[in-house]
Amino acid sequence: MPRISDDQDPMIVFEDVSKRFKLRHARSLKRTVMDAVQRRTIAEEFTAVNGLSFEVRPGEAVALMGKNGSGKSTTLKLLSGVLRPSDGWIRVRGRIAGLLEVGAGFHPELTGRENIYMNASILGMTKKETDERFDQIVEFSELAGFIDTEVKRYSSGMYARLGFSVAIHTELDVLLVDEVLSVGDAEFQAKCNTKLKELKEQGKTMFIVSHSAAQLKKLCDRGIVLERGRKVHDGSLDEALKIIAPKKK
Template sequence: MHRLLVAETTTQPSIIVDRVTKVFLKRNSHSFKEAFIGWVRKKKVRADEFLALDDLSFQVGEGEAVAVMGLNGSGKSTTLKLVSGVLEPDRGRVFTRGRVAGLIEVGAGFHADLSGRENVYLNAAILGMNRAEIDARFDDIVAFSEIGEFIDQEVKHYSSGMFMRLAFSVAIHVEVDVLLVDEVLSVGDAPFRAKCAAKIKELTATGVTMLVVSHDMNMIRQLCERGIVISKGKKVFDGPVEEAITALTK
C-alpha cells in the first residue's frame, strides 16, 4: 500500500481512498481426507474470487466524523482495514495523513497473558507513544476505562466489554490524527457508550478525523454528520447522515 503523510493544513483531506479494489479468495471446504488425497495427487484446491470492494473512492477531511454503512458483507469493515494498513488494496491507493489509531476488533493487539497494565504500555507504544508519555497518561487511561482493580489482572480473564473499554481508552489518549472505529462501541453499557460518544465529539472538535462502522443508527446519528453507504463493494451513496440512513434502509 502507498501511504502518504501530506502537509498538515486544514485544506488537505486526512483520508483518501482512490479507486480501491480488494479481492479475496473464497475456497471450497474439503474434508481432511479429500485434502490429503488432493495433496498426494497434486490436485489444486478450487477457489473462486470474492470481490469485497469494487473501484471505491472517497475522501474524508480533517475533523470530519464519517460513518461507513452497509449490510453484512458489503465491504465496510474491509474499508476500515485498508485505511488502517491492516490490508493492502489489489488495485487503487489509500492515503492517510498523520498518526492513525484503529479500534477494529475488540481486544486486537492485546496479549492474553499480559496484565491490563502491561497491555496499556504495549498498545500505547505500538501507537507511537514513548514511555514518558504513557507514564504521564496512564492514570487517565485507567480512569476512563473504568477497569480499576482489574488493571493488574491478565487480560485473558477480561470480558469483551473490559477489552473494549481499555482498548478505546488507550486509543483516545494517544495524540492521533485519524481514529478508526469498527462496531466496538456497541460493547458495554449505555453510560459508557455515552461517555465514548462525548469523548469522540471532543476529539473531532480538536481536528481528529474519524471513520466509524456501526449497525447502531442512534450511535451513528450522535457521532457523524456524513454517511457513506456501500453495497456489494460499491459506493452507492455519500452525503448527509440522515439521507445515508434512509438510503441504507431502502
C-alpha cells in the first residue's frame, strides 16, 4: 500500500473507492416469509459511490458537487471514517475536523458545555486543549446563555452553531463541511464564511459541499462533480458550476 509521509504528498487520496448498501424494502410478514421460502431476493444492493479516485494536495480547497443522491455525503463520510469503503482504499494525512450533519457527535441528553468536551474529544483534542479554547468556542457560537442547557432543546440552527464552532477551533489539518452552513441566520453564515477564508489563508485543506455558488467561488478553485456515485468532472470550479447549473439557451 502507498505511504503518505512528507509535506509534498497529498493530504487525501481516494483510489478506486466504492461504497455499496443493502436496501431492504418494507414488506408484510406473510410476504417476507413467502419470499424466504421461495428464495426470492428481499434486498437490493445500491452503489452510492462507484470507483471514485482523486487526490487533494496540501492547502487546496475543493468543492464536492452534484445533485441530491449523487454520493456527496457518502464520500465525506468515507473520508471522515464514519463509513468504510466496500472496495478501494482511502488515505488521509493529518487531523480531520468536520461538520457532516447537524447535531452529529452530540448527545441530546447532555448540555452544550458537556457536548463541547465530548465532541472535541471525538475530533482528537485533549481536555487541556479544550479548556484553553472553551471560551473561544462559546463566544463564536453565540450560545453563552444556553451552554448549560441540554442540547435536545436546541434548534437546528443552534446545533449547527455549536458544531461548527467546535470543529473550527480544533488543531485541524483537513476541514470537511457538508451543507450545514445553510442552517441559521445570514449574519452567522457570513461569520462562518469569514472564518473559512481565514483557514484557507492559513493553508488548511478544505473539502466543502454546498449548493451556494457564491460561497464556493469565494473559497474554492477546484470542483469535483459526482453523478450517481461516479466522478464526471475534476478540475476548474467554473466548469464544475456549469455542469451543475448549465445556462438556459
